[in-house]
Amino acid sequence: MLNNIRCGTCSALLFKAGxxxxxxxxxxxxxxxxxxxxxxxxxxxxDRQERPKRNNSCGSTSP
Incomplete structure (x- = not known):
């Protein structure tokens, strides 16, 4: 199915894209x-792999 890509100002059809x-x-x-x-x-x-998730977000090792 192709989507109509339109101008943000006047809504003229720019192109159709899948x-x-x-x-x-x-x-x-x-x-x-x-x-x-x-x-x-x-x-x-x-482009790159995501970092593994950790329990603490600040990087602190103290409880």
Missing amino acids: QGAIANDIEIKCRRCGTLNHLRPCEPLH
């Missing part, structure tokens, strides 16, 4: 009003 099609930041200029639209993926790319 789920997960945007892999990085995009700048696209609206052909109707000239607004520069900045788009980014819904979920960030996971």
Whole structure:
């Protein structure tokens, strides 16, 4: 299923994209009003592994 990506100012159709099609930041200029639209993926790319969770958040070793 394709999603309509529209201009934030005038709601003109910019393009259609499938789920997960945007892999990085995009700048696209609206052909109707000239607004520069900045788009980014819904979920960030996971370049590194997450840290293991600990019981204490401050790093202190005292009880």
